Structures are given as structure tokens and as C-alpha cells.
Amino acid sequence: MSFGSEWNHMYQETKHQKPNFTSAFGLLTHLEVDELRAYLNDDDKFENIVKDVKELKDIETEKEMVMASNRSLAEFNLSKEPHFNRRKQEIQHLSEEGEHIFNNIEAKSKELSQKGPNQSLETTLALLQTAAAEMEEESEELAKKFLGGSLDIDGFLEQFSTRRKIMHLRRVKADKMT
Template identity: 40%
Template sequence: MKGLSKFRLLFFKDGLFVISAFISPLILLVYVFLRLSSPMSYMNYGPLYGGMCENPPALPPRNPNVPTPPYGSPAMSGNIIPGQAPRLVINESEAVALLQHLDRDELRALLENENKLDELVQDLMQVKNIQQDREMMLASNKSLAEYNLEIRPRFEELKQTIAKNYAEISQLKTKLAEDIGNLDVILNNQSLETILALIQADAATTEEESEKLADDFLDKKSETEQFLEEYIPKRTEAHLKRVKTEKMSDLIQNRNLSTPPMSDLHHSSFHWKDSSSGHCPYPSANSAGSFMRMPDPSHYM
């Protein structure tokens, strides 16, 4: 009985030794795996000043019309896309390869000495690659920040120019609306026949002035050079007015005989109306602002 008890005790001690020799590297492997998978081993910063986020912030596609910043960061020639953090893929095979050749004492020493375990983790190629990628991204972000600061004066200048041009356009739009309103008022008070009569009277006046110049020249009241200098422009003006008067008279007659009222024709915000309504073929004052709305750049100042 005493020999059997001793055998059982030895078997129990050997079993504990075997179990401890098997569990120690397993615990160490789990510890290394947790260190590798810890968020602190790879920073994936979000936009909230160092806040952790699961996915990197999405950036809009780069505009091809915008020139590339004149900087030569390593990230531009490597596999890292600026503004996007690489995805971390945990690979514990290298750590397992380092631990599987250690004996129990060496594994226990690693468990008891956290500094040595940190050195082991830091020597892993995956961790070194993470540190290298981090340095490359920091250099790229620094270069982008310097470039943005460099173009900021030009950006502010263009913003001021846009605001100035917007103010001028707003004034011109207001002036155009006022002119259109005045034109509507004038045309509301006069029909096409009245306008034709006024044009005919003006053409007749110009014709009489040109004939008076010819009579003065025939009566030798003016010199030849003076007559030619005054008569030719006046006669040309009278001829043009007479042609326009005849053309307008024909158009009014043809419209009254064969065409429907112009008030039935509409084109977008432009209202075309006949002489009975008094409106002209121009945009009204109410419609002037409907197609000229622009964003106010003061919101971006």
C-alpha cells in the first residue's frame, strides 16, 4: 500500500508537470494574441480628435482638376492611401513560431517579466510594419496640412472675390427687374398701333430734316463739305426709319389677319401678349427673379 501510494504521488506530480508544461505556452500564446488584437496596438483614429472608431472616415473622391500638392511623402509612393488607414489583419503565426521552441522556464520567465514580453511583441514584423505605416501617415498628414496652410491666402482671396461679384450681380438683377417693370408700365399705356404712329412721325421728321439740308445746299446756303457731312448720315437715318416703319406696319397687318393673339403663346416664364393686353415680349418684373436666384456667399464667409 505504501509503494502504491508513492507511485500515485509520483504519477500525480508528473501529470502536473506535463499539464503545466502544456498550459504555460497556451496561456502565453493567448496573452500575445490579446496584445496583438488590443486596440492600442494599432490606432485607427476617427475624426473626433483621437476618438477610436471601427472604420476609417470616408473621404470624397479627389477632384482631378485640383493640382496635386507639391510634397513627396512616402505614403504617396507606397501602398497607403492618404486619408485612409490600412486594415489590420492579425497574424499570430510569427508569435507561435517564436514561442514553440521555448521550454517551461523560459515561458515562465516571459509570463513573470512583462518588459521582456513587450520586447517580444515589439520585435514582431507585424508590429514593426504598423509603426512604419503610422510614421508614413503622420508624414503625409503633415505635408497636407502645410499645403493647406500655403493655399489658404489664395482661398480667402477667391472667397472675397466671389462675395464682391455676387453683390454686383444682385444689384444688376434688381436694376433689371426695375427696368422690366418700367417697360411693362410704358407698354401697358401704349398699343402697337400707337407705337407705329410715333415711329412714323419720327421717320417723317427725319425725312423733312434731310430735305431741308438738300434745299439749303441747292440755295447755296451751305458748303459742299458741310452738306455731305450732314446730309449723308441724316438721309441714312431717314431711310432706316422708313424701312422699319413699313416692316412694322406689315407685321401688324399680317398678325391681325392670319395669326392668333400673341397672348396665347407662352414660353417658360416669358409672357408674350398682343396689343390689346399691352404687354411686350420681355420677361415681366415678377418673373425676373425666378430664373436668377443665386446662393448667397455670405453664408460661407
């Protein structure tokens, strides 16, 4: 049984009970009128009779138990406050991060739709494959010029390696798209 349900059970159990004052009245029924007046005129004596009633003692004990359990529950809740605050900050941070990511995606989506709203993936793939083929042809032309003697070795190596690198990158991108 959890702490809260235990308290609720205790409250429900005593909620409808009414004190039975017969034991207190039993003592008073045997007293003479003068003795009763003495109790009425002396608040301390009257309080002592009331305090001796078992039901009132039980209610007082129950009140103390409820207050102690309430204090215990409050202390338990307060002990959870640092953990709660850390989690709250984590959630806030993740929420801000998610909002930032969402805004980036939205901006990139908008940018993409403005750049090529009519260009399909197939068209992009075809253009990429064509550009790779053109780079390959250019690098082959450089090789022919070098073999023909119209291009020195330093110029050939620099231009050939650059064009081949671009050609291979475009082919890899085209392969990834298929």
C-alpha cells in the same frame, strides 16, 4: 496615381491583413516555464518580444507613413486656403453684382410696363418718325422766316440748329428701331 488614391490603396492593401505571431510564438515555444514566467512578470522583456514581431514593425512603419502623408495632405490643403478664400470673395462679389444688375433690370422692366403697357414698338416708331417730321417742318418754317426777313441771323442760327439737331437725333433713333 494621386496622393489620395495612393493613401487609399495603401489602406486597402493592409486593411484585411492580420498579424502573424508565429515568429514570436516560435521563440516562446522553446522557453522553459520559469523563463516564460519571467517574461510575464517583466513587462520590458515582454514588450521587446512584441516589438520584434515583423508584422507589428510593418504596421508601425505603415502608421508613420500614413501619418506623414496625412500631414503632407493637410499642409497642401492649408497652402490652398488663401487661393480658396480669394475665389470665395470673388464669387461673393460677382453674386452681389449679379443681384444688383438683376434688381436694376427688374425695376426698369416694371417702369417700362407702367409707362406704356399698351404701346407697341410699331406705335413708338410711328410717333418718333412723326416727331422727326414735325421738327423738320419747324426748321423749314424758320428758314422761310429768315429768308423773308422776319427773323434776324442770331435768332435763326440758334433756333434752326437746335431744331435740326433734335430732328436728326429722332431720325437716327427711328432708323435704329427699324
